[in-house]
Amino acid sequence: MRRDVIVTFHGVALNIKIQTLCFRAVKARAHFPQNPLWGAANIAMVRWLPAEYEDGESEPKGWNQGRLYNGFQLPPPNEVSVKIMKSSSKNLDDSYSQMLVEWGQYIDHDLTFMPQLNSHTAFWPAPNCVECENAHPCFPIQIHGTLSYAQDCMPFHRSTSVCFVNFMANIGQALQRQQMNSITSFIDASSVYGHTPRMEYTLRDIDGLSGKLAVNQLFREANGRAYLPFIKSLPSKCLQDPHADSGEWRVECFNAGDTRVNEGMPLITLHTLWLREHNRIADALKRINHHWSPEIIFQETRKIVGALHQIITLRDYVPKIIGEEAFEHYVGPYQGYNPTANPSASNVFATAAFRFGHGTVTPILRRLNEHYQEDLRFPPLRLHDTFFSPWRLVKEGGIDPTLRGIIGTAATSVSPNMLMTDETGRLVVLNIDQHMDLASLNLQRGRDHALPGYNDWRAFCGLTRIKTVDDLTEVVGNHNVAEQILRVYKHPDNIDVWLGGLVEKLLPGSRTGPLFACLIGHQMKLVRDGDRFWWEAEGVFTQQQKAELAKSSLSRIICDNTDIGEVNSDSFRYGAYPSDYVSCNSIPGINLEVWRGTAAILCEGNQWSNQPPQCTGM
Template sequence: MADGKIPTSVTVQHIPPIPTVSKYLANPSISYTLGGKRNCILTSLRKMSDDAFSNGIYCFALQYFWTCFMILFVRQNPLWGAANTPLVRWLPAEYEDGEREPKGWNRGRLHNGFQLPSPLEVSKKILRSSSKEEDDAYSHLLVEWGQYIDHDITFTPQSSGTAAFWTGVDCLTTCENIHPCFPIETGDITSDAQGCMPFHRSVPACYVSCGSDIGQALQRQQMNAITSFMDASLVYGHTPKLEFFLRDLSGLNGKLAVNDQFKDPKGRPYLPFVATLPSACLQDPQGERVECFSAGDSRVNEGLPLTCLHTLWLREHNRIAEALNCINGHWSPETIYQETRKIIGALHQIITMRDYVPKIIGSESFERYIGSYGGYDPTTDPSASNVFATAAFRFGHATISPILRRLNESFQEHEHFPHLRLHNTFFSPWRIVKEGGIEPILRGMIGTAATAVRADMMLTEELTERLVVLNVPQHLDLAALNLQRGRDHALPGYNDWRTFCGLKSIKTLEDFKEVVRDGRVAEKILEIYKHPDNIDIWLGGLVENLLPGSRTGPLFACLIGKQMKTLRDGDRFWWEAEGIFTMQQKAELLKGSLSRIICDNSDVREVSPDSFRFRKYPSGYISCDHIPSMNLESWREEKSQDLEQCGTPRKIKNGDFILSSTSGKLVAQYSCYHGFKLKGAAAIVCEGNQWSDQPPQCTGTVHNLFLSWICFITFVCNEYGMLSMWCT
């Protein structure tokens, strides 16, 4: 609305008619709960009832905003990049039985004449490291941003139950391969009496294009539970229900909800707590309970740095919303919220593509695989790939430091809150509330060098021996979990992916030594795997020599680069796309930086202009007063003559409106919040100095019946574990 070129206020995405339940879905505020539900489910519903959905299913979305979470990013292919759809495969899956049994499932099965090594054996002999070196070029904030933005792109849920579906076997205790349990053998690596590490397989996904590729449809696929797009879904949520919970709807100000129990020492807000209490997060044994925080992504509490970044973006949204409200007092709360969300999404895209990705894959690979922006391409599938989510973007695990440093205003170790071992930072939000807020951790990320990537120093023992996962009664090994996850997902081997990227295939030890700087590591890997074609993709990509100016080798640079290009070019709401922002707004957005966001939303007063680059304080640090900032005046919109004549449309309970211009007329488009049904005219027009109709009402809750159908069909469509995913 800010650019004055708003298209028709409502865009309708039609899905072919299928049952009576459509009468419950006429309300645009709840009809987009269908987003991401796959064609096979809709087809099954159509077969189950002749009259149901007689009027069709619609996904209503305000074209100008990102209101529809799941299926309107790509008009021609609405399931591309949608939540709860399969991760795409760039190479065919490799299951031992061709359909669902991963490599290593049938013990004694040979691959290229040899048994695959246990992931725990690989971890101990190759990946585990008791020491790490520093990367003098980049700060630890670069590492943490990688994890943060990954949570905006991919989330592959694991089977939710602890017991195998048919037998009742507990996956936490069994060493038997029985779906969904795929335990990791310890062999003679430890003296653990159990003899294995628990592992739940990823939730299977129903194949999207039913009937188009019977071979792929029969194979087990894995789900991306969130939208693939860089859309700041980890701030706002990927479902209407979660968005509803995260918004401050009582304040009528377009803001996000904040914690009503705790604030930081300067009165700044924290994230709200989760709805279900008591939560599972760890507690201060000597103090008041601090529950798990809630954000747009459920992994917000995994580590303190991640929680800090989530907190920054909550505060940034509310800061911008307040400023826009001051600039445009005639905007409705919904307009303020949606326009702020648009800005926040754009900043995520800019920081990632401009400041982060070139440092990870190098400028040469960036030009080769991504290049300059040429506009939205409707033929590009922006869906996250299985190999990106399961292997390539997990390169960052090798860059995690075993120590979380907490620094004071002079960027020295904090006198009251000393450094922490990494395992003491997992699921511990109480440390933010009770130990100085987010500032000591932010300074630690900015003022500490990242961990260098070396083939002989991969994952810290904090991750291979002390990894904490809630509801699992033992420490886990992240390296072993990554290797097993790749096998669970049936990823082809290292050599197949090198061929995919046009790189030389590894056939001999000498070939391998050419791409792995440390010849001893190459020897160890082939000694364990016996055959180059057996090497797991995550391990092979991790040990490659880094490209100049990058933090990845040729293979991961290729895979990450290709994925980032599809995420950008296949997103019609990308910040640079035509009609999304005005030229003046784009110029202001380019002034945005993570350093500026830290300055605006914390008590950190000195930063590096590029906080991803490591500088030893005070060299290279400048006052926040000198960090460029956006001028939100570019979003100022004068009150139109029509609005002056007709007056501001009346606010409705449990809903709101957004103004747009259609065929030269001012239109107020109403929608209801999640769980409410629109009764009355969805749109009213300013005509003859008055509105064409009375505002509608939002009444009742209307989607439970539909969800019961979806839950049932989803259970039929998938093997195990899906019922709870859809019934929430």
Template sequence: MMFFSKGELLNPRWGAANTALVRWLPAEYEDGEGEPKGWNPERLHHGFQLPPPRKVSREIIRSTCKWKDDDYSQLLVDWGQYIDHDITFTPQSISKSAFWTDTDCYQTCDNVHPCFPIKTDDSLCMPFHRSTADCYVSPGSDVQHALQRQQLNAITSYIDASLVYGHTPKLESFLRDLSGLSGKLAVNDQFKDAKGRPYLPFVAKTPSSCRTFQQEDGIDCFSAGDGRVNEGLPLISLHTLWLREHNRIAEALKLINNHWSPEMIYQETRQIIGALHQIITMRDYVPKIIGPESFERFVGPYTGYDPAVDPSASNVFATAAFRFGHATISPVLHRLNQSFQEHEQFPHLRLYKTFFSPWRIVKEGGIEPIIRGMIGIAAPAASANKLLVEEVTEMLAVLDTLQHMDLASLNLQRGRDHGLPGYNEWREFCGLARIDTLEDLKVVLQDGRVAEKILNMYKHLDNIDVWLGGLVENYLPDARTGPLFACLIGKQMKALRDGDRFWWEADGVFKQEQKDELLKGSLSRVICDNTDIQEVPFDSFRFGKFPSEYVSCASIPSINLEAWREEKSKDYDLCGSPTRIHNGDFIFTFNAQKVTALYSCYHGFMLEGAAEITCEKNEWHPEAPKCIGK
């Protein structure tokens, strides 16, 4: 049983969905309260106007080619996007029109809340909606913080696999197979792959917007715990892997503990899946991104749950630092056959042809060709003169927006919308030397030509946007980020781990035998167990040549779920299984050496009667409750 400390009770909103992104430095708005940097284009910053984001994108960021990273696979890039969707989601204003004037944000090039359009060279603009503001002011906030606009994180910041299960009771219920009484997740009821393996269910509301991105008929958007699942084929493939892994584990736990209720199977499986997300991210992913030295400095060994640590996602992490991965996006999606060569039936695709295209999964060979491409192709790497490819700066597809968008401009504009302090302010925050001269910048970038272009465009080094500054820094040894982003990502990961009372290593979350088994888990094993792929790199984030640097799935360790075997208690044998109820279920708990059943209702229903019944004198007392419609 978990015990709650005083610190947890005092801070119930830390890390919760629909709370503000935290500020590690105060916001810098043009009016001090909420107007973004660049809202008034004539306003001077350190004596100069800020350069338009589209101009920065076109002249500094856009790249026509990428060089390959021989150390890591494409999967390292794709996992970054995937796990980001477990930590942050900043919603945009739900209003399509400007306040008071009713001006359509898709039609105007004027800055009128919530419209903050991105100006382009042809006197036109790209639509941009400001991020939704948080209205809550926490007790103890200083006056400046209370007055300043803060942005929301719509999902839990914890690494808790919320992108598999959802972050609201309604979505969680939709994603579960409640009728099957199996503890499994719901699967697609129209399509399976060639071997009968399931796909993600379709969205509830059809026809969906995915149909506008395809020529094929009848394939809607997939549904998952995160609404961004359909943005690309690698993202869909990873979501599909974890759907299958949940159902595989749930089935095994049912065989091991046939007395468990569907709710117990679901919750125990969910806890295992969450732990695997934490292990793969913190053990296998983060050290490769920030480097072993920065990992030791900023994250370090786990020493237990700390109720004084706020695990909320920071604004600079969500809006700048963890967007480093945008510079490692490949212009081509590779699809490989069983020999890890280009697939004969399903050739490689330009990236812009893969946006919002779930039909390609269903009708073009399932997830295997895509996953082979993720592990069998070297990752693109960033350098100061090769940042974002044209596929995302000139041809990015965004739902509900007919014109092509520019990811680099969107990132720069979003940082200004959020009032993020500049690059130099964040270097000081991380204990790094300020960039005071062009020579300083050349040293940090290791590219004099790009340093000159940046200074010529920004005019003043304190005006450099933090996302751009962190992006162009030269990599640290054995890392894929420079010192600023290594610091910011490291600090955030430590907070996510140490401030999570349900972190897989925390006391009371798992038994030691279970922890030992969880450490055997890996992304390679998940691929082996849920696809036709039977030869993989030992660490799928590392790039290896096929077949010499691949191993059989038989060589990849598996988690022995026998560690979760729970023997029936004597009381259970005497009382039998508790009463099953409609529209709800129970889990077993132990209280004062007695076995109890704790009932709960599914979304849309409320409990009538005792929530907890206990096995006493060979019977359950009191009688089981009911779930009635709200």
């Protein structure tokens, strides 16, 4: 269902595979898109407002010491983090479960990935960026309250830029540095299948002739359910059980469609869930259509899994984070494919707005038993103890205790005086020997990308600009926090967009304020409407298949691929056990029988894999 145009476009190579369900679908796909690179991998992120580089071309905000903004220097990111962001605890929001937070990270990894200049190239030696000196590609973050020499900075590598000249821009913007999104901007389950044909091939069970994804050959859960396969390059750098015997098998980093899969246990859990869902659907389609080849089974299953990602995200997730009213205003009902909608990820969405979820990161990961109580075998973990630790899932009960903890724990809430837990200042980053601070990294990344300030983005969204402390108090809802922000930034136009969006009062029934609701809603509408292969688009699925897909839910997927027997009917909602939980037997699922006989047709080599469609009655 996807195309490859020099750079990757929806994951499948152009002129190698052309897939469809019927002649009408072939006809619908016959036209070449007007803008074939929109949404593709390895292209520049879109600018909704012009970049603000200090030299007009590439130097990030804060690069030149002494540079004044509205008469003041920008505060160092770590100072902002220490004085405004940090809290030793977080309040709980009993409306939503922690799954709302974890899905946000998971689907973000399906939409954006900004590579960094942190490896050796033909032009640059491998940098370590540990010294407090701005020298490309290093833009180190000074630790608040220290002097400027090596041990007083956190290393920071600038984002990779694209080799691109925008001839449509004016001369001042034509050669500006533009950051790259290295994956497709579509919701296309690239986190499951990768964003290139080569990645997809390495993840498939080619030898099994089953249309399935490869699974781990060394470990399985006690119930026999599969884990993700290990990465090819061994030994990996993932952490190991400190109490393991010397003769035990290592639990290496897992392999998936997105290389960030091992960052945390909830993320590994969701990746594992989708691996199993693909293989479950592939098994069912093989039983229904014995004549289908492994290639047809794989591609049809991938198409269904991609649709499930789209449905769960746009129907069940986005309205909760921006609020139903904002969803209707910025996204609205689906009206069909719009060839003028550019689905490419915007810089402000990837670098600021969709990082709203960092304010909801929980400091504790709970693992629960079948009664949704603390599992005495597996005590709660501090956040920093979950990073790059796949061994914990393999040796400590599989994914079920973690999944129950995610859906059975109330999500942490955002308030202006409790923005981020102290645990986010203890990030573990492979190849770096010190803990990193998430808030500082986010602020520095926004400056690296030369994002305009908070007030400019409010104006972009039609919101009033902040001019006084009273204006900010009205937006934030807390006078002390508003005063502290202006005390640190000195001028309202200097406020970083990520911080400003994060401190806004939440809209009713949402997890974001007006600015981020605007930016996220605008991006999601473009991602949906600019996708020719959106699940609701003409010719992608039959009406009967659409009706079945609409029955799907994350709760059903959890039921089908784990030993969890009771769930909340909406896994993003928090409920008390057992009163708010239902048996998996009562959760509707997809009837895959409607895929019987609707065999996909693939052009493989020089021939069709099945009888090609014929024109009749014309």
